[in-house]
Amino acid sequence: MKVKKRTLLLIACLVWSCAGFNVLRIGVLAYPQYLSVFSLFLSVVVFAVFQIFIFGKLVKKHTARITNYEEEYQFFLKFFDVKAFIIMAVMITGGIYLRVSGLAPDYFIAVFYSGLGASLLLAGLLFGRNYCRAIVKP
Numbered sequence: 001m002k003v004k005k006r007t008l009l010l011i012a013c014l015v016w017s018c019a020g021f022n023v024l025r026i027g028v029l030a031y032p033q034y035l036s037v038f039s040l041f042l043s044v045v046v047f048a049v050f051q052i053f054i055f056g057k058l059v060k061k062h063t064a065r066i067t068n069y070e071e072e073y074q075f076f077l078k079f080f081d082v083k084a085f086i087i088m089a090v091m092i093t094g095g096i097y098l099r100v101s102g103l104a105p106d107y108f109i110a111v112f113y114s115g116l117g118a119s120l121l122l123a124g125l126l127f128g129r130n131y132c133r134a135i136v137k138p
Helices: 004-028 035-067 082-103 106-136
Strands: 002-006 072-076
Touching: 002 004, 004 072, 004 082, 004 106, 035 082, 035 106, 082 106
Parallel strands: none
Antiparallel strands: 002 072
């Protein structure tokens, strides 16, 4: 199924926002017994690292790639390239494994997942912002 190239930004928005919300939810649900200024600080550090070094760059890279497609209609899964799908699959698999195996303590889940989830959610929202900008500038 083909969609307008700007619609790929909306698909990326929905995928990353859903992923971010779910990861953030897991972290927040584990947080109450570990709530402290230091824990919140660590979550903010995790958020900043992922936003600055990974997801912020990812949003810019994929937005530029999508907007530079020559053909107006693209296959709906082209909102990411193969590398991004592999990264997403590894992150999902690794995250599930960490929780199910018990290798990661609840404190880690609370702090790390909250920061990571917030960063993922922001990436999704940034794709949404870029989609809105693409609508305004057709």
